[in-house]
Amino acid sequence: MATILVSALRGETPSNILIYGKTGTGKTASAKFVSQELESTSQKYDVPCEVEYINCEVTDTQYRVLAQLANTFIEKNQQVIADRLDRLRDLRSAADDDPTTLSDTKFSTVDDLEAQIAEFEADAEEMEEVPMTGWPTDRVYSTFFEAVDYHERVVVIMLDEIDKLVEKSGDDTLYNLSRMNSELDRSRISIMGISNDLKFTDFLDPRVKSSLGEEEIVFPPYDANQLRDILQHRADISFKQDALTDDVIPLCAAFAAQEHGDARRALDLLRTAGELAERSQAEIVAETHVRKAQDKIELDRVVEVVRTLPTQSKIVLFAVILLEKNGVHNINTGEVFNIYKRLCEEIDADVLTQRRVTDLISELDMLGIVNAVVVSKGRYGRTKEMGLSVPVEETEAVLLSDSRLGDIENAQPFVQARFDN
DNA sequence: CCTCCACCGGAACGTGAGGAGT
């Protein structure tokens, strides 16, 4: 990355870079580090070079990306102008005292100086911040354009999670940005895209694809050994000596390596294990704490997923839980749908069709909350058989904490009714 | 070997919310 970006220090345009890699492989961290180095080095050698970081998961439309860029550059320009004005005004007052001071500068007369000051003041006046909404996109675009081109510099735009941007608002933004260079007079722009998805360029316009992917860097997932090194390094800083038993770090590394080498996950695991050990007032962190941490993280994930489920999905899931609690195994769609209908009537919710409910069940399956298999029972039809793949009690508690499902006091009668029928 | 259950899952369409453009 650094070898590609150094050309910025020579005032050339660096190639556009695309960085691929799964979550937790250090893409963002590396990119941010390199850009920091780049900016500080450029300051040392007095080469105007700036890096702008944008997280496209947060800023996910063309308008917002452009507006954010435009505004940061406008702000920077105003800073630059303010600095220049300060210096000129100092010069001005010095010239009033002693007109000869001007002879060292490019201004031959006080009038020249004043003209320059007036010009800068006009520039500052002209720069208008882009509002959060309301402008046509092309106006935002040209504002950004002028802001960047206000003085000479090399700009690296870092688009994190670029795949999200393309997914949500198409490749227009990238297309516009990538062809800006041909129209800029003073400045140069280079784009650095960071993507989780290796295949996201498939959806791009071929022109964008080729200009954006001038250089491609792939971050492979960490293997267990590398994870161990990372963990060891952090553990040395954050834990007292001998606070960890020998198998803690290898175990964390192994768990995380199974989850496609996510370093963030590995560090979470180690931290959670430490917290659990602390809470149970253990002297040292042992293997059991890591296993508990693994369970806890998994449970937290499930709780979060279940909590944010749409109401209809929650009702369906609740139906599955009721059946499961009554010792029904190999629950099939028909049973779920019957209970679901009763639940809906009880809490006064819309009743969806069975067709839709099967889709909801499939979604729950994809989320790993239930697991459903299509089986044929010969004469007795063909259906999805499913079972819960998360802890019953905890999940039920999460569901009942929903304001709409909380009304269901004692739901046993629903399942009983099924057997009576 | 055939039948027929009880649902699966694709296709086309309807609807309302929210964003973009004017």
Next chain:
DNA sequence: ACTCCTCACGTTCCGGTGGAGG
């Protein structure tokens, strides 16, 4: 304030199907 467009969520309709039991 308006239209147009997209998108998620649902519905209706319906052809498809694995295999127990006749």
